[in-house]
Amino acid sequence: MKPFYCILLFLLITAGSYGQNYSDHFLDKTLRVDYIFTGDIKQQSIVLDELSELPTWAGRRHHLSELPLEGNGQITIKDLSTKQCIYKTSFSSLFQEWLSTDEAKETTKGFENSFLLPYPKQPVEVEIILLNPRKEVTTSYKHIVHPDDILIHKRGTSHITPHRYLLQSGNEKDCIDVAILAEGYTDKEMDIFYQDAEKACESLFSHEPFRSTKNKFNIVAVASPSIDSGVSVPRENTWKHTAVQSHFDTFYSDRYLTTSRVKSIHNALAGIPYEHIIILANTDVYGGGGIYNSYTLTTAHHPMFKPVVVHEFGHSFGGLADEYFYEDDVMTDTYPLNVEPWEQNITTRVDFSSKWKDMLPSDAPIPTPVSQIEKYPIGIYEGGGYSAKGIYRPAFNCRMKTNEYSEFCPVCQRAIRRVIDFYVP
Template sequence: MNYYFYLQKAEFSPIVCTFADKHKYTIYMKHFSCIVLFLGITIGVYAQNFADFFQNKTLRVDYIFTGNAEHQSIYLDELSQLPTWAGRLHHLSELPLEGNGQITVRDLTSKRCLYKTSFSSLFQEWLSTDEAKTTAKGFENTFLIPYPKQPVEVEVSLLNPQGKITTSLKHIVRPDDILIHQRGTTHVTPHRYLLQSGSAESCIDVAILAEGYTEKEMDLFYQDAQKACESIFSYEPFKSLKSKFNIVAVGSPSADSGVSVPRESQWKHTAFSSHFDTFYSDRYLTTSHVKAIHDALSGIPYEHIIILANTDVYGGGGIYNSYTLTTAHHPMFKPVVVHEFGHSFGGLADEYYYEEDVMSDTYPLNVEPWEQNITTRVNFASKWEDMLAKGTPVPTPVSEKQKYPVGVYEGGGYSFKGIYRPAYDCRMKTNDCPVFCPVCQRAIRRVIEFYIP
């Protein structure tokens, strides 16, 4: 709940108050007192104390998202308990970003919202493919929520590109359920901290996992993880806010070295079964074996995930609040891991586009995207309108890029027309750009400050 919003929207009395007019001053103060009282009640209702409702443990919820382009369903797979909670302790019932899906945890008796989070999923990307028009599939999805003290109702919903709910599932979680699998108390994957700024409660915890590294190659993995860490914190705003992060490298071993490249008939036995050619796109490197990722992290405090693939083939992928997966030995590794982390952590959109694509189905032009670094101008005031210099032309001509470092440049979100980006170039547009644009920097900073006030 945004209390500043309430303060902005409160209808202050038009009465002119002067100390010389005692009667007018009294009326004004009564009106102001009512507003303060309202704010106090609002804060009391919505600002929960974490310890009142949750234990210092994590509830891991595994789902299967199934269906095709016409119809989708959600099924509960498994519940697990992890030893500690590494997530946020504030803004429990708020969302940093809308995402393509949302999870809401409610008290079972009162139905009061206790916790919310948002995400995107590989399944929802797949729904836009030609394959989804002719067949149905199931995809694993795993989410972390704080472990409740009392029975709760958990609701997970998927949203379409128009922002409408396409399917949802409600289920009850009872914290004393004996079938909730306790994980992370015995076997814990070997790991080492690359950056430890504070406790799990006081920092954002990012885990870097090994994919396609054998036991003998773990020293190489830790070197690659260090490079990824250094690269991320060489960019603002991560650089200035480095003290808000913990980074742990997790040595998850694979039987085979390297990762699968289906177009070359190369199939490897790796920790997370990742492969290129996702949705038949050569460079798209992902995995649908999400449970294996989280199994490898059991017993290690984590919130966000980066997976490094032991290959020099170019590619990667980043899914908001799911994972970043990128290759570690291509020459463009360092900028690519930062770009993909911009997706998975910051919820940023791709700012590049294809000139032959006039309009992509990914972003309908009659809806404002939830990502903060692109706009259809349906509701531009909710984006970076406040960051435009006075007199900035909208749309902003590319010929004026030097004059307007923040503008409204057409082309973004894969579409040549109808979608606009905030800068001529950015880390979310090309690998050559050495910085996130000012709008992306602000968006990332807001996410960090949401997690760690």
């Protein structure tokens, strides 16, 4: 029997490594999949909008069937003939945030979402799922992709948006590629945009762990032109014609700056290697937003621009949660207190061992009193994820809590470093 078990073990190991071999399943190209997420608080659905082919693949070539983080949604690619999982990724979406608003109780809406996947050599089955705050699947959608489909739109071979590398540590196969995109800059203002992009880059790499892993990143500034200068501010009845149609007052929150025109973002970047996106808005109005594995969008001319762009990139790249909270408020719709959040920098203590328990001093009191912040730079401080009670953060202060604080806390630094190492071992 022993030889049989040895052969079986070899086959299992081979199958596992086979799933991780990029060139066995994928070409050096990108499959962009555009979906529309639709519905309301009671029922959601996903529909396929369009498939596009991009000339290079800038994503990871290892850990292909693993998730970097759980996220609020996931995409799985399976080989159609063997049903073997050959790629997985995760994300969050503006649509899922919208579902927590009062508007979602009485209105049905649709939101654009675009995802970058490695381009398959053979037909594959793609499945996408959305999860609610209780980590339950609310809707899913499967479809078959035939790589030789003549209706897959080839993009990025001509009319490529002007761009300039601010940091080029290597090729797209070996580095994490971040595109900084212009929003609300006219053709005549592109010199200003490039200066703003340099400031964003400088701010990002002044923070750990980005500073010590700078050689793992490429940063490209992409000069997508707008007809109008500035961005839309609906509360002031100001609407601008801009590159990605961003606006303040998202969900009627003054400072929440986002765009639901996600396809326009990716169309502007077609032909340029990229994985992660920072959008700079040409305005001095305070605001921004960051959505995990979607984009960071932030104002470029407010005095708090530099800390804000890093904070929002903590969301979109690192999958970090907000650590600030509102007094006397428990937003259990966002983070149910009997469910452990997937974000690595907050906890409900339902599964604290999966968070920073290993970094906690053995004598740290729970909750950690604010009066003992000097003794416990890492603790379990109550208040985070918008809730004053029942959700805990790892440090008294952090870049994910306030703009005034100068760095990420040690737990957030570790979480970001893990993501970096996942993409570029």
